[in-house]
Amino acid sequence: MYRIAIISYHTSPLAPLGGAETGGLNVYVRELAGELAERGHHVDVFTRRTDSTSPGTLPISDGGSPLGRVVQIAAGPQRYEEKNTLPEYVDEFADGVADFVAAEGTKYDIIHSHYWLSGLAAEQLKARWDVPHIVMFHTLGEVKARARVSESEPEPRIAAETDIARNADRIVVASKDEQQLLARYYGADVGRISVVPCGVNLGLFQPIEKEEARQKLGLSEDDKILLFVGRIEPLKGVDILLGAAAQLESESDCFVLVVGGDDSTRDGEMEHLRDLASQLGIAERVSFMGAVDHERLPLFYNAADVCVVPSFYESFGLVALEAMACGTPVVASRVGGLSVAVRDSETGYLIPWRCPEPFAERLELLLGNEELRNRFGQAAREEVERFRWGNVAEAVLGLYAEVIDGTPSKTTAVFRN
Numbered sequence: 001m002y003r004i005a006i007i008s009y010h011t012s013p014l015a016p017l018g019g020a021e022t023g024g025l026n027v028y029v030r031e032l033a034g035e036l037a038e039r040g041h042h043v044d045v046f047t048r049r050t051d052s053t054s055p056g057t058l059p060i061s062d063g064g065s066p067l068g069r070v071v072q073i074a075a076g077p078q079r080y081e082e083k084n085t086l087p088e089y090v091d092e093f094a095d096g097v098a099d100f101v102a103a104e105g106t107k108y109d110i111i112h113s114h115y116w117l118s119g120l121a122a123e124q125l126k127a128r129w130d131v132p133h134i135v136m137f138h139t140l141g142e143v144k145a146r147a148r149v150s151e152s153e154p155e156p157r158i159a160a161e162t163d164i165a166r167n168a169d170r171i172v173v174a175s176k177d178e179q180q181l182l183a184r185y186y187g188a189d190v191g192r193i194s195v196v197p198c199g200v201n202l203g204l205f206q207p208i209e210k211e212e213a214r215q216k217l218g219l220s221e222d223d224k225i226l227l228f229v230g231r232i233e234p235l236k237g238v239d240i241l242l243g244a245a246a247q248l249e250s251e252s253d254c255f256v257l258v259v260g261g262d263d264s265t266r267d268g269e270m271e272h273l274r275d276l277a278s279q280l281g282i283a284e285r286v287s288f289m290g291a292v293d294h295e296r297l298p299l300f301y302n303a304a305d306v307c308v309v310p311s312f313y314e315s316f317g318l319v320a321l322e323a324m325a326c327g328t329p330v331v332a333s334r335v336g337g338l339s340v341a342v343r344d345s346e347t348g349y350l351i352p353w354r355c356p357e358p359f360a361e362r363l364e365l366l367l368g369n370e371e372l373r374n375r376f377g378q379a380a381r382e383e384v385e386r387f388r389w390g391n392v393a394e395a396v397l398g399l400y401a402e403v404i405d406g407t408p409s410k411t412t413a414v415f416r417n
């Protein structure tokens, strides 16, 4: 059994989802930590404290294994802070983690960090504790900046990612695409980059009758519904979906539900999207639902005819897997992990261009053909079975064994990359 220190500095696995900075990474850390703890490993997830009242340590899941904890470490103001201020408190955070661990007397076998800021803290802890460090970046500054003209990332981020990629004992990526990007833009050694796809909670995300889901959400049974779920930011390409919806010939009975976004939503992107819907003349057919509780999302995926993931950049795209697990076909950009999750013309469509027209064409095809939607939806559910979180945890444990004991990994065969 391993003692595992997971570093999730900038956001807690227990934070509410769908805000500007909470999404796939939070779900990933929570699910992985839970699965590892269920398998008898001792898992501590260290995160920056963003309030002064909650307990210092919390269980990773209610009723789950007591071996999984979230440990909140004070570093900087004990409140939500914009991500661009967070590099300032990384050293204080690493010191805080080291003090906490020294006081408890724990010795970890491995550090597993998530995102570059956590990677910075983890490199400091690796030097102090002399244990291996596995990093998962989730997104890369350089790739983000290249994905959409409006994106720019601070210079220190890219320099830090380069250093971490060079020094970490192993880098975990969710797709081969990202492995190549790390090698190309960061000069990372491909031999130290392991591909482990992301997972989906098959117990939570399950098919139910569309009528039932729509009734529960108060939606009409007759309309066609396109669904977007995710953080509201330009890289997610919601503008492409709106543009495509406006071009559909069958547009009069087609509605778009946009799930995600809260008060912290970045740079007025929500306002921009509302204006765009008005300019396109479809404002009355687009509903901005705001963030929805993760546990309630299966109703939305089941109510939808198609889930659309029009991202400019997506390191994996959990939303695609969640929709598929509910038996809903996905039309997604052919980018990053989305090309792993979606099988083109079998469980949905992959679109190589970032513009509305090709999305509209595929959506038209699917919306006009119930038989095709059902076939894709059924194949989608079958396809995602192998992406269960348990398989992800087994693959990650295989990597831990490789890095800690030098045992060759044999676990990733369940995944086609």
Ligand code: UDP
Pocket (backbone or CB within 6 Å): 017, 018, 019, 022, 023, 024, 025, 027, 229, 230, 231, 259, 260, 261, 290, 291, 292, 293, 294, 295, 297, 316, 317, 318, 319, 320, 322
């Ligand atoms: N999510 C949620 N409620 C929302 C919006 C998103 O629970 O209102 C969850 C969604 O179910 C998914 C995650 O946030 O698990 C988004 O992950 P994804 O990998 O698609 O995008 P990322 O946030 O990593 O860019």
